[in-house]
Amino acid sequence: PEPAAFSRDALADVQEHYYADPPRIERGWRQHLVDVNGRAYLDMVNNVAAIGHAHPRLTEAVSRQLALLNTNSRFNYRAIAEFSRRLADLAPDPLDTVFLVNSGSEAVDLALRLVQVATGREEMLCVAEAYHGWTMASDAVSTSTADNPNAMATRPAWVRPVPAPHRDPDALAKALAMVGEPAGFIAEAFYGNAGGIPLPDGYLAALYAEVRAKGGLCVADEVQVGYGRLGRHFWGFEQQGVVPDVITIAKAMGNGHPLGAVITTREIAETYRRVGYFFSSAGGSPVSCVTGMTVLDVIEEEGLQANAARVGDRLRDLMEALAAEHPIIGAVHGLGLYMGVELNRPDGSPATEETSAICERMLELGVVVQPTGDHLNILKIKPPMVLTEDSAAFFAAALARTLAEGW
Numbered sequence: 097p098e099p100a101a102f103s104r105d106a107l108a109d110v111q112e113h114y115y116a117d118p119p120r121i122e123r124g125w126r127q128h129l130v131d132v133n134g135r136a137y138l139d140m141v142n143n144v145a146a147i148g149h150a151h152p153r154l155t156e157a158v159s160r161q162l163a164l165l166n167t168n169s170r171f172n173y174r175a176i177a178e179f180s181r182r183l184a185d186l187a188p189d190p191l192d193t194v195f196l197v198n199s200g201s202e203a204v205d206l207a208l209r210l211v212q213v214a215t216g217r218e219e220m221l222c223v224a225e226a227y228h229g230w231t232m233a234s235d236a237v238s239t240s241t242a243d244n245p246n247a248m249a250t251r252p253a254w255v256r257p258v259p260a261p262h263r264d265p266d267a268l269a270k271a272l273a274m275v276g277e278p279a280g281f282i283a284e285a286f287y288g289n290a291g292g293i294p295l296p297d298g299y300l301a302a303l304y305a306e307v308r309a310k311g312g313l314c315v316a317d318e319v320q321v322g323y324g325r326l327g328r329h330f331w332g333f334e335q336q337g338v339v340p341d342v343i344t345i346a347k348a349m350g351n352g353h354p355l356g357a358v359i360t361t362r363e364i365a366e367t368y369r370r371v372g373y374f375f376s377s378a379g380g381s382p383v384s385c386v387t388g389m390t391v392l393d394v395i396e397e398e399g400l401q402a403n404a405a406r407v408g409d410r411l412r413d414l415m416e417a418l419a420a421e422h423p424i425i426g427a428v429h430g431l432g433l434y435m436g437v438e439l440n441r442p443d444g445s446p447a448t449e450e451t452s453a454i455c456e457r458m459l460e461l462g463v464v465v466q467p468t469g470d471h472l473n474i475l476k477i478k479p480p481m482v483l484t485e486d487s488a489a490f491f492a493a494a495l496a497r498t499l500a501e502g503w
């Protein structure tokens with residue numbers, strides 16, 4: 097018998113946000129999930145399992161390290177030095193200093209703190225329709241009304257959201273006019289939570305320049321879009337041609353293991369000493385560092401960034417072909433294996449209920465895909481980076497069948 101905490105009802109309560117009848121997943125393998133009845137699903141949403149579910153190399157490396165040593169980061173051990181060095185090497189100059197934490201929310205929280213301490217100011221500019229985490233500070237700069245319908249009306253006084261760049265042609269001019277004397281500006285450099293929408297060309301360059309001219313610092317939240325998923329870029333900010341002052345990462349870094357990081361300049365990092373001595377009990381533990389290095393090894397050796405570009409292009413072609421046949425598809429957003437398929441009604445309004453029903457039907461057909469965006473009318477597509485062309489074709493066939501059934 098299953099323990100009470102995992103009764104069907106308890107599980108439905110926890111997961112009801114996502115599915116009317118959530119599948120009970122027991123195992124994962126590459127881009128697939130398998131439920132307790134042995135049914136396999138294609139996992140099109142799991143950007144956390146970047147190198148695929150249950151990668152044997154990760155299992156082996158983590159098991160070995162767990163048997164050897166797993167402790168807090170009070171000590172010097174080889175893995176923490178090596179992993180920090182590798183992350184710093186991946187970041188552009190002059191970002192050479194790494195803080196290791198346990199999640200994206202923690203990374204954003206620490207980034208905000210660094211920016212505020214380094215500038216001695218409080219005000220943070222952020223972007224409407226963004227999500228940056230659940231802690232008090234990362235939630236404060238989260239503006240997505242999909243997660244919190246009152247988000248825009250309830251931001252604390254130190255937070256100033258600028259308009260969503262894809263909703264208003266004057267968004268950049270309005271944002272520039274809002275730059276007073278901020279501590280800084282935080283944004284995803286490729287607009288992930290809004291549905292995989294690229295920022296307009298030159299958007300970040302203009303805003304970063306203005307924020308810096310006024311003495312502020314710029315944070316790129318790469319928790320979702322960084323780490324090679326965009327295919328042609330390892331970092332989302334490369335697509336905008338800018339270098340941030342602070343980068344936050346998580347998700348893909350740990351392939352599901354709790355792992356996050358802040359990468360910044362030594363100068364900014366050292367200002368932390370004004371407020372204390374940075375310490376995170378499990379942040380940068382030996383197991384976390386070995387996890388992080390093994391994930392990077394696999395991304396590099398299996399060519400997963402190139403795979404994201406190649407299979408992402410194929411998937412985009414398939415989605416565009418479907419869009420040509422089905423008017424409900426209003427736009428295909430994204431790059432590499434970070435895509436958003438936007439569903440609209442004939443009058444152009446967001447097809448929110450339809451998107452939810454389509455996701456339920458896709459689940460019946462063996463595909464895990466979920467809605468995103470403030471109107472929850474965008475299919476978010478961010479599968480493990482090991483996605484194959486066959487799986488992309490399977491996804492497209494399931495979506496074609498669902499749409500043909502009446503949408």
Ligand code: PMP
Binds near residue numbers: 200
């Ligand atoms: N930033 C972004 C852009 C995210 O998408 C998320 C999580 N969806 C976070 C931060 C928070 O990360 P975590 O869930 O690991 O706390």
